[in-house]
Amino acid sequence: MMLNRPMAAFVPVMGMAMLIAASLLGAATASAQTDARLAQVLASDHRSPAFAARDVYRNPAETLKFFGLQPGMTVVEVSPGAGGWYTEILAPYLRDTGKLYAAQFNPQSTVDYFRTSHAAFMEKLSAAPQIYNQVTVTAFELPNLTAIAPVVSADLVLTFRNVHSWYDRNGGDDGVLAAFRAFNQVLKPGGTLGIVEHRLPAGRPKSDQAKSGYMLQAEVIRLAEQAGFTLTGISNINANPRDTADHPAGVWTLPPSLRLGETHQDRYRAIGESDRMTLRFEKTR
Numbered sequence: 001m002m003l004n005r006p007m008a009a010f011v012p013v014m015g016m017a018m019l020i021a022a023s024l025l026g027a028a029t030a031s032a033q034t035d036a037r038l039a040q041v042l043a044s045d046h047r048s049p050a051f052a053a054r055d056v057y058r059n060p061a062e063t064l065k066f067f068g069l070q071p072g073m074t075v076v077e078v079s080p081g082a083g084g085w086y087t088e089i090l091a092p093y094l095r096d097t098g099k100l101y102a103a104q105f106n107p108q109s110t111v112d113y114f115r116t117s118h119a120a121f122m123e124k125l126s127a128a129p130q131i132y133n134q135v136t137v138t139a140f141e142l143p144n145l146t147a148i149a150p151v152v153s154a155d156l157v158l159t160f161r162n163v164h165s166w167y168d169r170n171g172g173d174d175g176v177l178a179a180f181r182a183f184n185q186v187l188k189p190g191g192t193l194g195i196v197e198h199r200l201p202a203g204r205p206k207s208d209q210a211k212s213g214y215m216l217q218a219e220v221i222r223l224a225e226q227a228g229f230t231l232t233g234i235s236n237i238n239a240n241p242r243d244t245a246d247h248p249a250g251v252w253t254l255p256p257s258l259r260l261g262e263t264h265q266d267r268y269r270a271i272g273e274s275d276r277m278t279l280r281f282e283k284t285r
Helices: 007-042 060-067 087-094 112-127 163-169 173-186 217-226 265-271
Strands: 074-078 099-104 136-139 154-160 187-200 229-235 276-283
Touching: 007 060, 007 087, 060 187, 060 229, 060 276, 074 087, 074 173, 087 099, 087 112, 099 112, 112 136, 154 173, 163 173, 163 187, 173 187, 173 217, 187 217, 217 229, 217 276
Parallel strands: 074 099, 074 154, 099 136, 154 187
Antiparallel strands: 187 276, 229 276
16 A cells, blocks of 8 residues: 655655766766876877886886875875886876976985985986976975975875885884875875885885885884874785785886896896885874
8 A cells, every 4th residue: 555645755866866976977977087097198109218117017097096096186196216217107187277296305315226216206307397396396305305286285195115214224114104294294184195015015114124225014004093193995906916926026026126137037027027015095193
């Protein structure tokens, strides 16, 4: 038997359903726009061919989508290095509708590598102002230079294959923790920290992190949580099961470094770039 309910009783339910449908449609549209914009940037001829050839290992579209990159965001890329591999993607993507801070090495550092890397990066940006003239370059060097962007200004902080450097150069766990706390300072409440790092297989001793270039995923998560972040996602986008992480010159044995030169180069090229963790965190305190 059908009950005779007044039509008004159905209106709130129908209204809620319409709101949910509109929200889902809006999210799908935004995601499609993000995908299309990333695809356009990745296919652009401003990218270095040598850099673009590494997409097969670094999976930039999938990685940036996992981290939640969207037009209009304020993004901080930490330690982009001399070549700015991800800067080539982030700068044009954010140029017209967002903001990119590149937290580069200290140009006055006592470390030659940091100074020369900074100079090469600035030269790259100066050579293509139509791409890079909206990038704000700041200096990041532990323990003192940590003001990488205005406090509580960033939607997204990204760091690619740098955690091991802070671990080796800045006192192990204390160095990594100091870096993560600096990132926490510039992120808005609820903002995202995205980390890609060379992964030491679980079960290996923590001592294997030293000078190898590889980090234990559980240790990176522990230190990020200690710095005020909550883990919200783990992805195997950048995993490489062929990498055993026990090479004679550490991670730099593999491409693109190939530190051993011609010695067993075919073997290391066949492995490809390192196995990498891809972690997403939210600033929760």
